Amino acid sequence: MKVAIAGGGIGGLTTALMLHGAGFDVTVYEAVPEPRPLGVGINLLPHAVSELRRLGILERLLPLGVATEELAYANRHGQFVWREPRGLAAGYPVPQLSIHRGKLQMALLEIARQRLGEGAVKTGRKVTGFVPDKGGAVRFHMEDSGTGRSYDERADVLVGADGIHSAIRAQLHPGDGTPRWSGELMWRGTTMAPPFLTGRSMTLIGTRGCKVVAYPLSAPDAHGNALINWIAVLNNTAQGLPGAEDWNRPGRLEDFLPEFAEWSFPWLDVVELMRGSEGTFVYPMIDRDPLPNWTSGRTTLLGDAAHAMYPVGSNGASQAILDARALTRALLEEADPSVALARYEQERLPATAAVVAANRRQGAARILDLAEERAPGGFDDVSDVFEPGEREAIAAEYQQVAGFAAAGVGAGGAGGPRG
Numbered sequence: 001m002k003v004a005i006a007g008g009g010i011g012g013l014t015t016a017l018m019l020h021g022a023g024f025d026v027t028v029y030e031a032v033p034e035p036r037p038l039g040v041g042i043n044l045l046p047h048a049v050s051e052l053r054r055l056g057i058l059e060r061l062l063p064l065g066v067a068t069e070e071l072a073y074a075n076r077h078g079q080f081v082w083r084e085p086r087g088l089a090a091g092y093p094v095p096q097l098s099i100h101r102g103k104l105q106m107a108l109l110e111i112a113r114q115r116l117g118e119g120a121v122k123t124g125r126k127v128t129g130f131v132p133d134k135g136g137a138v139r140f141h142m143e144d145s146g147t148g149r150s151y152d153e154r155a156d157v158l159v160g161a162d163g164i165h166s167a168i169r170a171q172l173h174p175g176d177g178t179p180r181w182s183g184e185l186m187w188r189g190t191t192m193a194p195p196f197l198t199g200r201s202m203t204l205i206g207t208r209g210c211k212v213v214a215y216p217l218s219a220p221d222a223h224g225n226a227l228i229n230w231i232a233v234l235n236n237t238a239q240g241l242p243g244a245e246d247w248n249r250p251g252r253l254e255d256f257l258p259e260f261a262e263w264s265f266p267w268l269d270v271v272e273l274m275r276g277s278e279g280t281f282v283y284p285m286i287d288r289d290p291l292p293n294w295t296s297g298r299t300t301l302l303g304d305a306a307h308a309m310y311p312v313g314s315n316g317a318s319q320a321i322l323d324a325r326a327l328t329r330a331l332l333e334e335a336d337p338s339v340a341l342a343r344y345e346q347e348r349l350p351a352t353a354a355v356v357a358a359n360r361r362q363g364a365a366r367i368l369d370l371a372e373e374r375a376p377g378g379f380d381d382v383s384d385v386f387e388p389g390e391r392e393a394i395a396a397e398y399q400q401v402a403g404f405a406a407a408g409v410g411a412g413g414a415g416g417p418r419g
């Protein structure tokens, strides 16, 4: 069976590797003529990492990132509201992985070309639309990104893994419109700086509308400095969007640093961290409303094309990888590809819609909003601010929704491998 994948991002390439491993004939069509390692840090949760291990590529990816050991939430005074172990430290059979998005994409591209053959990932091919074809197959249209020349190809199944501005999604749902903006902007950067807390900690500091996220992407070098990924999130409805969203739009330190001027804590100097970055990127906090369906006949959606979500809770890439596994399993187990796509959608659409909704509520980071509401000036003892078991329950609820509760990972549960 011939499967065509529109989009060679994290979701598209992982799907290609899984489908190829399952014996399908796969070709990826990527719009960018020469993919480059773009983006900054992302996190892969243990259920997604366990899928990468099943693919036999984890050993290759681990040295590119950091096995996250802890998640530490702090208020804007630098006081810890909640700390929890992550990945191996939390008892999962695999780590949570903090990794540079571009490095991950380039590694997946290289592995895909090695396993599927050089010609299996065609770059400079922008998929523009599709029509049903004879015998239940699908015919899709492409443009050469350089020359603008048009092509047509035919496949038994077409997967739209073409990101938040998906052309396949736009054809399936013409009324869907533009992404929804939360009113917040994110400035993202990386800085060589001393590691903080455990040295493998991820931290979230502040509240909704005024927050910093930081985590290391490398082990310390000979000078004791690691590459630290950081994100400053500010409500920006007054100034509005700086233009159409673009992951590579440069940002300006003066637009956000003053809001964090007091954030120099004994365990992390946020101001120094931001100042030390060579440059920053600015991107709006956007997502899309869940769709009523992803599939039409032999065409379906995957990853951000299907369920773009706020980058809260480390789920963008992780959920795309879970989609890839569910799609592979359905295509393997169902003789009729249309039935397989419907089954895949039935499994993944409600699950990812729940994550989109949970991320709109800030995921487990709402612990920070509660702390701010109840103790805006800080606290002497955090247990005066929360009921016994309250923070544990918030953290556990998000893990359930996103499918990475420890019992399910690697053991065939909610997020674990089943196929």
Ligand SMILES: Cc1cc2nc3c(=O)[nH]c(=O)nc-3n(C[C@H](O)[C@H](O)[C@H](O)COP(=O)(O)OP(=O)(O)OC[C@H]3O[C@@H](n4cnc5c(N)ncnc54)[C@H](O)[C@@H]3O)c2cc1C
Binding pocket: 006, 007, 008, 009, 010, 011, 012, 029, 030, 031, 032, 038, 039, 040, 041, 042, 101, 125, 126, 127, 128, 161, 162, 163, 164, 165, 166, 167, 188, 247, 302, 303, 304, 305, 311, 316, 317, 320
């Ligand atoms: C350049 C870039 C930088 C990013 N940086 C970050 C980041 O720093 N932090 C973060 O949390 N998330 C980032 N993301 C988003 C993150 O990669 C996704 O949320 C997540 O990995 C899910 O992946 P995906 O494969 O569904 O989508 P994406 O990773 O967005 O991949 C979609 C792919 O499809 C290609 N494409 C788009 N339209 C077409 C078309 N019509 N035909 C063929 N191919 C097409 C794109 O070029 C891209 O390679 C970035 C995405 C991109 C594209």
